[in-house]
Amino acid sequence: MLFREAILNTSGLQFLVENLDLKSSLGRRFLLNSKMMYEEFEIAAELNLVNQFVQLLAFEPNAEILSKIQHKLSQLRDIRGTVNNLQANLVLDDVELFEIKVFALLTQEIKVLQKELKNVVLEIPDLQPLIRILDPQNTKIPSFYIYDNYSEELANVRKALKITKAKDGVSDKEVEVCFDKVQKIEALVREDLCAKIKMFGNNLAQSLNQLAHLDLLIAKAAQVLNLNLNQAEISEKNTNYKGMFNPMIKNELENKDRKYQAIDIELEKSVCLITGANMAGKTVVLKTLALCQYLFQFGFFVPADSAQIRIVDKISTSIGDEQSELNGLSSFASEMLKVSEMVEDAQKYENVLILIDELARTTNPVEGLAIVNAVADIFHQNKICSVITTHYSGLNPYFRKLRVVGLDKELGDNLITQKNINSYMDYSLVEDYNGEVPHEALRIASLLGINKEIVEKAQNQLNGKLVINKC
Amino acid sequence: MPFLNNIESYSSLSIVGLEKNTGKTECLNYVLSRLRGSHKQIAVTSIGIDGESRDQVTHTHKPEIELSEGMVFVTSELHYQKRNLLSEVLDVSRQSTSLGRLVTAKVLSKGKVLLSGPASNHAIKELLADLRNKGVDLSIVDGALSRKSLGSPAVTEAMILATGAALSVSISQLVFKTQYVYDLIQLPEINSKLKTKLSEVGSGIWSVDAEENIKDIGISSVLLIDKEKDKLFKYGHRFFVSGAVTDKFLGFLKIQKQIAEIQLIVRDFTSIFASPETYYAFVKRGGSIRVLNHTNLLAITINPVSPDGYTLNSDELKEALERKLDIPVYDIKRI
Numbered sequence: 126m127l128f129r130e131a132i133l134n135t136s137g138l139q140f141l142v143e144n145l146d147l148k149s150s151l152g153r154r155f156l157l158n159s160k161m162m163y164e165e166f167e168i169a170a171e172l173n174l175v176n177q178f179v180q181l182l183a184f185e186p187n188a189e190i191l192s193k194i195q196h197k198l199s200q201l202r203d204i205r206g207t208v209n210n211l212q213a214n215l216v217l218d219d220v221e222l223f224e225i226k227v228f229a230l231l232t233q234e235i236k237v238l239q240k241e242l243k244n245v246v247l248e249i250p251d252l253q254p255l256i257r258i259l260d261p262q263n264t265k266i267p268s269f270y271i272y273d274n275y276s277e278e279l280a281n282v283r284k285a286l287k288i289t290k291a292k293d294g295v296s297d298k299e300v301e302v303c304f305d306k307v308q309k310i311e312a313l314v315r316e317d318l319c320a321k322i323k324m325f326g327n328n329l330a331q332s333l334n335q336l337a338h339l340d341l342l343i344a345k346a347a348q349v350l351n352l353n354l355n356q357a358e359i360s361e362k363n364t365n366y367k368g369m370f371n372p373m374i375k376n377e378l379e380n381k382d383r384k385y386q387a388i389d390i391e392l393e394k395s396v397c398l399i400t401g402a403n404m405a406g407k408t409v410v411l412k413t414l415a416l417c418q419y420l421f422q423f424g425f426f427v428p429a430d431s432a433q434i435r436i437v438d439k440i441s442t443s444i445g446d447e448q449s450e451l452n453g454l455s456s457f458a459s460e461m462l463k464v465s466e467m468v469e470d471a472q473k474y475e476n477v478l479i480l481i482d483e484l485a486r487t488t489n490p491v492e493g494l495a496i497v498n499a500v501a502d503i504f505h506q507n508k509i510c511s512v513i514t515t516h517y518s519g520l521n522p523y524f525r526k527l528r529v530v531g532l533d534k535e536l537g538d539n540l541i542t543q544k545n546i547n548s549y550m551d552y553s554l555v556e557d558y559n560g561e562v563p564h565e566a567l568r569i570a571s572l573l574g575i576n577k578e579i580v581e582k583a584q585n586q587l588n589g590k591l592v593i594n595k596c
Numbered sequence: 597m598p599f600l601n602n603i604e605s606y607s608s609l610s611i612v613g614l615e616k617n618t619g620k621t622e623c624l625n626y627v628l629s630r631l632r633g634s635h636k637q638i639a640v641t642s643i644g645i646d647g648e649s650r651d652q653v654t655h656t657h658k659p660e661i662e663l664s665e666g667m668v669f670v671t672s673e674l675h676y677q678k679r680n681l682l683s684e685v686l687d688v689s690r691q692s693t694s695l696g697r698l699v700t701a702k703v704l705s706k707g708k709v710l711l712s713g714p715a716s717n718h719a720i721k722e723l724l725a726d727l728r729n730k731g732v733d734l735s736i737v738d739g740a741l742s743r744k745s746l747g748s749p750a751v752t753e754a755m756i757l758a759t760g761a762a763l764s765v766s767i768s769q770l771v772f773k774t775q776y777v778y779d780l781i782q783l784p785e786i787n788s789k790l791k792t793k794l795s796e797v798g799s800g801i802w803s804v805d806a807e808e809n810i811k812d813i814g815i816s817s818v819l820l821i822d823k824e825k826d827k828l829f830k831y832g833h834r835f836f837v838s839g840a841v842t843d844k845f846l847g848f849l850k851i852q853k854q855i856a857e858i859q860l861i862v863r864d865f866t867s868i869f870a871s872p873e874t875y876y877a878f879v880k881r882g883g884s885i886r887v888l889n890h891t892n893l894l895a896i897t898i899n900p901v902s903p904d905g906y907t908l909n910s911d912e913l914k915e916a917l918e919r920k921l922d923i924p925v926y927d928i929k930r931i
Contacts (some may be wrong), residue, residue, distance in 0.1 A: 202688075202690070212886060218677060219674065219676075219685050220673055220685055220688055220697075220699055223685035223688065224688060266703070267686075268684045268685060268686045269684065269685050270682065270684040270685065270704065283705065286705070289704055290706065290707075304680065304707075307682075503665065
């Protein structure tokens with residue numbers, strides 16, 4: 126899976142990318158085209174690189190050098206097309222040769238800067254021999270033309286053209302003949318030059334890649350310090366987060382001067398059901414779990430105080446933002462198709478992370494509950510690391526259940542609003558050994574100050590039911 | 597040609613033809629030839645590519661510009677490849693035009709080049725700023741006065757206007773049409789405080805009250821004025837029109853009873869697309885127009901030869917123009 130695909134259905138990822146201070150289009154493309162990693166050594170290598178840059182940024186003199194490198198990176202042009210042309214044995218025009226020269230000069234400058242960091246983190250190929258060819262006058266000025274230095278013959282015909290042009294009463298024809306000669310020799314010199322620099326094609330391609338990676342690593346490290354991310358350890362068994370938070374929502378809350386409550390959660394290789402009142406942040410937990418898993422396997426630090434994460438082969442989510450209307454399916458139908466796919470995945474691979482928000486919520490609770498139990502059972506039997514949130518009571522007792530603590534703080538006469546709910550809600554998760562889900566919907570609805578008649582009528586309905594039951 | 601002494605005191609100059617074949621290219625070549633001895637760093641570019649392609653179709657004289665050693669020029673990749681001179685690439689733009697990216701280069705050995713350049717106002721302004729950064733003292737822009745081009749030559753500090761028989765073969769008509777453009781170019785600029793405020797305003801018609809506060813009238817374009825006329829005078833009689841001012845709009849304003857109080861502010865003189873008759877009637881009745889960006893007209897050049905071969909009397913034309921306009925007029929064929 127490519128990063129550009131992962132970003133499409135993970136809103137938290139988009140937020141992080143928008144906040145990533147990438148200096149070049151090269152870096153951006155490098156990130157979007159980077160592959161999700163499934164091997165321990167790959168992930169460890171990338172995370173270690175990020176960590177090295179975090180350490181560098183934390184030390185002022187190094188941070189200064191890195192900021193100089195970033196400034197150079199911002200001048201970088203994406204010359205992949207030109208490098209491809211070179212490698213394909215095409216003759217390049219002056220503009221393309223100019224691009225290569227400017228790129229090589231810039232690369233060399235960055236290489237020198239990186240040396241100042243003492244420990245060279247990324248190996249950048251030496252382009253000095255290429256620069257010597259493209260800068261025969263050794264001016265180090267980023268400009269280019271087919272220099273007279275390349276060929277004595279060229280220098281001579283150019284001189285002849287100049288003399289012809291300056292002659293009194295010279296005919297256009299004469300100048301044209303001279304000019305054609307210059308062009309012919311220039312073409313030969315250009316061919317020769319391109320043949321000479323073709324051997325640097327691989328070095329150029331590699332430099333492009335390394336500089337893009339460098340850009341990304343510095344940006345990742347800066348983000349680690351900005352958002353307080355941490356390096357996750359690779360876990361063989363359970364995935365475990367301490368103080369996990371969602372950076373996007375945290376940022377939104379902080380903009381409104383409110384605090385985000387980080388949570389702890391541990392996932393075993395089995396199904397886990399999360400229950401809890403409305404507005405208790407169950408969906409956010411799922412979204413954050415997906416986000417962290419992606420971040421980890423794309424070589425980012427994660428938003429948590431500490432984390433041990435197990436590598437998975439696939440992340441499957443159903444978090445209710447699919448556009449079901451577009452393909453002509455009801456929300457129930459499209460959810461069921463998605464879940465069916467997940468169940469097939471669960472039976473095929475053993476190593477998937479499945480996250481489902483309020484499974485079967487759009488149908489009647491009797492059948493809905495049956496579906497939840499059935500799906501959870503399959504995950505349970507196949508030992509699939511999966512999380513399902515639900516409001517249904519009567520879940521099979523052998524499933525592991527987590528409950529959001531919810532509204533347990535003393536409210537007094539305060540009305541709950543969207544603005545203040547998070548100061549009264551305890552978002553932490555506790556193991557729940559009792560199969561009953563919290564019945565707080567009416568309480569929260571009334572606290573939100575919705576139309577009293579709705580609450581009263583619903584309450585009567587519930588009381589009535591109780592009476593009938595008693596009879 | 598005395599106006600050349602003035603040129604060096606500006607940092608940007610556009611040369612604008614009122615019509616094809618009014619001698620714009622000859623004028624540009626002349627200006628460049630006279631600047632050859634100058635110690636200042638000169639750069640040359642163009643607005644868009646409109647002019648060149650058209651001339652290639654009608655097979656009239658191809659507007660190649662003659663550049664001498666040391667001059668900087670900006671043109672598209674396509675035209676760069678076709679250049680007829682030795683030059684050194686200094687920069688390539690990140691944005692692309694329809695003819696490829698823009699190449700900035702320095703002439704090493706004199707010769708001819710076809711010019712093309714950025715098409716939008718914003719891009720031209722950026723390019724001029726970039727050239728200044730590269731050490732250019734005077735940027736000369738080959739400008740077109742065309743409704744097709746988004747870019748306006750009024751972004752330059754100074755301007756030379758080229759007119760001639762291609763516009764009209766009747767001297768009185770030619771003078772009338774040229775004077776109209778001349779009058780528009782002379783429109784006074786608003787104060788700099790209001791200018792800063794208005795440069796940030798988006799499209800549509802805006803009201804400017806006595807305290808120079810800008811208010812949205814809620815009319816998104818002059819073209820929609822028919823249905824929204826009643827809203828127009830809600831806040832006063834001073835308006836900023838960010839887009840084009842049409843003949844219809846000016847015609848509507850012209851017949852209002854408060855005409856004497858009406859003041860229209862436009863971006864620059866190229867925003868006015870009204871006929872001369874409507875414009876003069878508007879002004880005669882007391883209406884006034886101001887611009888956000890004023891440019892200094894340095895001179896008018898004339899080309900008495902029309903593309904179909906008709907030749908006007910150069911002296912007569914020069915005299916007729918000078919009598920009406922307070923500006924030096926030169927015959928491009930004689931200087």
